[in-house]
Amino acid sequence: MRILIVDDSRSSLAFLREVVGELGFTGIECILDPVEALRRAAEVQFDVVLVDNIMPGMDGVELTHRLRAREDYRLVPIIMITSVDDPPLRVSAVAAGATDFIQKPFDVIELQARVRNLLALRQAQCELADRAQWLAREVEIATRDLVAREEEIIWRLARAIEYRDGDTGEHVSRVAQISRIIAEGIGLEPERCRVVYLAAPLHDIGKIGIADAVLSKPGKLTPDELVAMRRHVLIGARILENGSSEIIRTAELIAQSHHEKWDGTGYPDRLSGLDIPVEARVVAVADVFDALCSVRPYKQAWAIDDAYREIVRLAGSHFDPACVTAFEARWPEISALFVPAPATERLTA
Secondary structure, three states: OEEEEEOOOHHHHHHHHHHHHOOOOOEEEEEOOHHHHHHHHHHOOOOEEEEEOOOOOOOHHHHHHHHHOOHHHOOOOEEEEEOOOOHHHHHHHHHHOOOEEEEOOOOHHHHHHHHHHHHHHHHHHHHHHHHHHHHHHHHHHHHHHHHHHHHHHHHHHHHHHHHHOOOOOHHHHHHHHHHHHHHHHOOOOHHHHHHHHHHHHHOOHHHHHOOHHHHOOOOOOOHHHHHHHHOHHHHHHHHHOOOOOHHHHHHHHHHHHOOOOOOOOOOOOOOOHHHOOHHHHHHHHHHHHHHHOOOEOOEOOOOHHHHHHHHHHOEOOOEOHHHHHHHHHOHHHHHHOOOOOOOOOOOOO
């Protein structure tokens, strides 16, 4: 524990140092100038401060006030040493943040007892602060672990859905990445972009409730089959409803509304414009673009440039124009997702 004593009298400093030193503390610093004391307090964290009130240039009340203005001295005990019994001075000192008072001439035993008690209080404060920091770190670690587990479950579930739909899982990964890029492009906050990125892979979770004959049909769907296929958005919303996490709640919005269209001709609720959740508007662009670029049982993959032009053409009818503008502005990043990674050289024993 470190103790700071501030007094403009050398004899008073020497006496106070001797009295406090009898308690067995060695970390004692004595300073004559209150301005120098402030500078030193900025360099060293003291645990108790004893300050004389009457000093030239800056009195003890002002020094106390300036110390309390520092966050690291907000709770440090400060003992004001006064030479007169002046109630208004005590009021001013309390208002400035003084913890205790000692009036000259003081009783040595009393001063030592007060210093000892305040140091014990300070030690308890430090231990509580250390405990709070430890708990905060443990909570942060546990939260990171929970988030990581939630993300892992989402990705594994999304890939399982894609495998059932005849894909290798690359579609959900690309849709997630494109969705994040577009979300950033329209100015969503970083945390919201992260949530969209993690919720997007579940956009077609409702397809697990669609019959294989419809889901994997190589030709054009009949009107009844089309109705059955479109039920996947409602199935997905039902699977995800009443989620306790922000990611699952966002995934529910996306699952239900990613087939809505800006002009109101989509499904299932024929929402239009800004009535469509922004997360669903973002994922709609990413989903359609990647679907156009992917092989499906009923079609071949489009060339990436043709798919790009189709997205731009449908701005204002199928898609939110702002999302398409972001899609165009961030096109270099999006198109890079479709460049095959270079083959890795095989290691030989």
